[in-house]
Every structure is written in structure tokens, then in C-alpha cells.
Amino acid sequence: MAELEIRNLYVRAGEKEILRGLDLSVGLKEIHALMGPNGSGKSTLANAIMGHTGFEVTEGQIIFKGQDITDADPDERARMGLFLAFQYPVAVPGVTVTKYLRTVLNAHRETRGEEPIALKEFRQSVEAAMQLTSVPKEFSGRYLNEGFSGGEKKRMEILQLVLQRPEMAILDETDSGLDIDALRVVANGVNAVAGPDMGVLIITHYQRILHLVQPSHVHVMYQGRIVKEGGPELVDELEAKGYGWIAEELEAAA
């Protein structure tokens, strides 16, 4: 059974219908890439999966761990083990990195019926995660995302991913605007946590990150639907040919 299953999803934002009958399944252990030209609806899908209030599901279902979460609130989805790294991370004034990470970790532990993490254990986990993601130590005392560079924000997100180990990680354009070092950090983080207990959905317009994190499944989105699926070889094909041929193929088939 797929861990995350999107069935015939229609989503609109205001008057605009963006997703139009989208189907997608991601299982544990699998790394999926969702690719597609700008404006095809990739971020809308990420937002709909997380329950962003600006997006209305008018038809179809989102199933996570066998449960219909189409109408669940965002907090509940996150507590169930869905994780989204945002394309444009926001600053949280007045909350330090350490405090934020501890709060998030404890919220997840509470959901699983566990005690809050002991301070010593927390420090050790954060230190290990920071090492893995090359986040400098002095970050822990800073306010979340305030004055962080693009690369630093991404490192923070990956740090959170590594600590949290969600069951389903969705990364929306995590590679956009990153230099190669920051991109490696992101890729190393994803590769370090991906495994038998996690599914990963990497959403990207570019191929760059997919050379560092090997997807097992590749989906191509166009005008609100998945129009092509395949294995990692599809990444190379898109790199060589761009997206134009997909539109042509669709038109020829219509």
C-alpha cells in the first residue's frame, strides 16, 4: 500500500482551477521526483497535500497512511508525519533555532505518546544533525530564519528533516537558487534520512538535485496533471530535451 496516495485531485485557488485530476502515489523507501515547467501546479500540489488554506480541493482525495486527510487541518497532517520544506521559508521572529527544533520534536513525540526529549539527548541529536548538514554551531542561538541567507534557510530545513525523520518528506524546489555546496548539503541530508521508514517527494523544475539524490520514480506534471511517468532515465531525457516535447506529444495525442 502506498504511504501517500493522491486520487483524481482537483484543486483551485480563488477562481483558478490549478490541479485537474491528478493521481500520484508515493510508498515508503521510495524517492519520487515531481518535475514540470513553471506554472504547471507543482507547488499547488505541495500546498494541497499539507492542507494550506488558500487552496480548495473540489474533487478527489488525499490518503496518508490509509487515512483520508483531504479535510484534515495542517497541524494534524504534520503530526501524522508529513513534512514539507517550503520553497520560500519564512522567518519566525523571537524564536531561536534551538527552541523551535525542540518544540517541533516534542510535538511529534507527544503525538506518538512519548515523553518530551531530555535536554542532553536533544543536544546530542542536534549536534549530530548539525554536523551532517554543515550548519555552524552558533546557529542554534539565532532567531529562526532571521537574516539567514537562502542557503542557510535550506540547511535549517534539512536540519529539521534530519531531526524529525517524518514518514513522508516533501521538498518543494529545495534546489532553486542554491550554490553547489548548499545543494550538496541538502542532498546529503536527504540521502542520510531516506530509507525504509520514509518516503520522499522531491518537487523540482531543474534536474540538478536529481543527480545528487537518485529518484526511483519520476513524474512529469503539465497543466495540473501527471502526463508522463518513468524511472531515473526520464531525468536525463528532460535534461537533454527540455519540456517542450511533452506538450507536443500531448497535442499530437489529443
Ligand SMILES: Nc1ncnc2c1ncn2[C@@H]1O[C@H](COP(=O)(O)OP(=O)(O)O)[C@@H](O)[C@H]1O
Ligand atoms: N494562490 C493562487 N491564486 C491564484 N493563482 C495561483 C495561486 N497559486 C498559484 N496560482 C497559479 O497556479 C498556477 C500553478 O502555480 P504553481 O503551483 O506555483 O506552479 P509551479 O510550482 O509548478 O511553478 C500558476 O499559473 C500560478 O500563477
Ligand SMILES: [Mg+2]
Ligand atoms: Mg513551485
